[in-house]
């Protein structure tokens with residue numbers, strides 16, 4: 001129910017005029033929140049153009065279209081975020097159990113922000129979670145798409161896990177262990193979960209980050225249809241150090257990893273954001 005309301009609210013947001021959306025434009029050097037205009041972000045260094053626009057809900061200094069521009073965008077997105085958080089809490093517990101960690105709540109304890117108010121600018125438990133509404137516009141007949149244009153270039157997500165909600169248009173593909181791209185065909189009432197870089201580092205590759213992309217569909221009808229999705233990228237608290245955890249499933253590094261200063265969740269995510277926005 002709240003998911004279909006979110007799709008309708010997202011559609012209404014992306015239909016707003018460019019002038020209205022520009023008022024809420026994201027400046028990635030200052031904040032992770034706001035409207036990302038088409039072409040502003042490239043998820044792969046060799047990307048030519050990525051045909052999509054997004055609205056990121058992130059950080060604790062947030063702004064939204066006013067109620068006369070859009071009646072319920074904020075309300076609906078906050079609901080989706082809260083539902084995403086409670087599902088994530090369960091998945092973090094399952095991760096701890098699946099790895100048979102000594103403390104199976106380890107990942108939850110690294111995410112104290114789950115229990116704090118993300119809308120409060122005074123909140124000191126910062127994190128890089130991001131609820132992203134995404135719109136891939138239809139490819140117009142007369143648009144000369146530069147060769148190599150995709151909807152979303154191949155990449156891994158930067159965080160622990162991502163919840164992905166897609167409509168029925170399709171185009172999302174994931175790379176399997178044999179290096180073959182396979183379509184992640186939408187299944188009604190299903191949320192797809194992607195593993196991200198932080199989980200890969202934490203488990204020293206036991207849970208590799210899924211490489212994925214969104215291609216422009218070959219079928220004419222799908223090409224001429226806009227696609228909507230939501231990604232809820234879930235990160236631990238910013239200061240969390242990321243190093244291989246002790247578990248019988250996690251291979252021990254043989255490169256003296258314990259001696260080196262582990263990267264924090266924040267540092268890793270920011271390095272990836274900087275390269276995607278080229279600043």
Ligand SMILES: O=C(O)CCC(=O)C(=O)O
Nearest residue numbers: 134152166172214229231
């Ligand atoms: O739209 C999708 O299905 C995928 C989006 C995605 O992978 C991303 O924004 O990181």
Ligand SMILES: [Fe+2]
Nearest residue numbers: 155156157212
């Ligand atoms: Fe992704």
